[in-house]
Amino acid sequence: MVAMAASTADLPAGGQDPAAAGLDQQLLRTDAAGMPLEWIDFRAAVRLYCLGQVAYSCGSPLFRIRGGWNARSARRSMVEVHSIVATIGRARRLADTHDGYVPPLNNQTLFARDGHLCLYCGEHHPLHELTRDHVTPLSRGGRDSWGNVVTACRRCNNHKGGRSPEGAGMQLLAVPFTPSYAEYIYLKGRRILADQMEFLLAHIPRNSPLRVRLGRAMGGGR
Numbered sequence: 001m002v003a004m005a006a007s008t009a010d011l012p013a014g015g016q017d018p019a020a021a022g023l024d025q026q027l028l029r030t031d032a033a034g035m036p037l038e039w040i041d042f043r044a045a046v047r048l049y050c051l052g053q054v055a056y057s058c059g060s061p062l063f064r065i066r067g068g069w070n071a072r073s074a075r076r077s078m079v080e081v082h083s084i085v086a087t088i089g090r091a092r093r094l095a096d097t098h099d100g101y102v103p104p105l106n107n108q109t110l111f112a113r114d115g116h117l118c119l120y121c122g123e124h125h126p127l128h129e130l131t132r133d134h135v136t137p138l139s140r141g142g143r144d145s146w147g148n149v150v151t152a153c154r155r156c157n158n159h160k161g162g163r164s165p166e167g168a169g170m171q172l173l174a175v176p177f178t179p180s181y182a183e184y185i186y187l188k189g190r191r192i193l194a195d196q197m198e199f200l201l202a203h204i205p206r207n208s209p210l211r212v213r214l215g216r217a218m219g220g221g222r
């Protein structure tokens with residue numbers, strides 16, 4: 001493997017907010033049909049380029065990664081990494097990315113689904129104050145699944161205790177839902193670039209509760 005030197009200093013013009021794109025910027029990997037698959041870092045992207053796995057790239061060019069010297073041409077290889085990298089082949093298991101897919105439940109994406117708001121008091125809280133509340137408590141047969149969990153601040157969660165919202169005299173501000181695959185990828189993203197967002201949005205239905213909930217963040221700026 002060639003030694004890699006990464007630089008953000010010589011970014012081409014026209015990149016999407018290139019100044020903000022540090023080397024920790026996540027890149028969106030899709031299959032050849034454009035189905036979002038996962039977030040990868042620039043190292044993984046360069047590996048895909050080197051292995052000839054990249055079908056095409058779109059979005060804004062973010063990094064130029066210099067590789068090794070080619071003995072025959074005496075030229076140094078250069079890989080330009082874009083914000084969206086489409087790789088050869090289709091999603092391994094199509095069912096994974098289509099109807100019926102249930103993403104793994106974890107607090108990071110649950111809190112993101114609910115916009116980091118407590119769905120009882122409606123207020124923003126720091127991450128360490130957020131908890132996973134089971135709408136129907138586990139002790140009452142509720143399940144630990146997307147459709148039965150919401151983000152709640154510690155205070156509201158403690159107040160609710162082992163009761164249902166009605167039993168505790170509390171009102172849920174939004175109905176919990178199971179994210180689709182594309183929504184899950186969106187929820188896992190950190191500092192999603194505008195072009196990546198646009199790409200993901202194309203895979204999120206108009207009537208998605210996520211669009212409604214994050215309307216301002218997702219719909220603005222266009």
Ligand SMILES: [Zn+2]
Nearest residue numbers: 118121153156
């Ligand atoms: Zn609360």
